[in-house]
Amino acid sequence: MPAPYPFGETVVRLRRGPSPGRDPRGQPLPGILEETPIGGCVVTPRAETPPVGGAEQQGRDTVIVGWTVYAPPGTDWLTTDQARVRGVVCEITGEPGDWGRSPFTGLSGPIQFAADRVTG
Template sequence: MRELPHGDTVTILRAAAATTQDVYGNDVPGPVTEIPVPGCSVSPRDGTGPAANEILGDRDTVISGLTLYAPFGTDIRATDRVRIGGEIYEVDGRAGTFRSPFSGSTGPVVAALELVTG
């Protein structure tokens, strides 16, 4: 899949590998690199899953999901975050891709995204 001519540009946020540790021995990620990806499509995911809306203590937790369709070959990792508009989403699992066994044409890289608020 090539860039979608009327697609959106999203930004992948990728932290560099940890090179230091905090006072508790936890790895501290390195600086974040911003990778703009033009020609993407974003669609809403079903928000009715088991953790879509939970009441925890005195707050409501709402989990919103999107599906990102990026041009074939886009490197999206499970540890990345993705900025769409003013929101930053976590990548939920591994991104997938598709190549037709009949024509050899390639489809988009598909990634599930999740935003947790509350």
């Protein structure tokens, strides 16, 4: 399927495979990390405005907290995935949203999700 956004960029989906077993303490071992490049994504900065009068607002008005990613229709994204956006590993915050089909054009819309930078 060709990318719907010809000038979009590639975002890498990071997904863990099934656990291969358990460690000596009985905890599940992490599965193999599968990296899948998804081309044709639109990436926009996502800002958060601190509450008026709060201590955070004294030095700045808005803070960039991550990106909003619009991935091609039909791509598979889960809340448990991570995304590498512009070289930065991000958590997917909330449920990825499927825009569905446009009642005006009949075309499928993008899959939208919030990608927050992993810290710590």
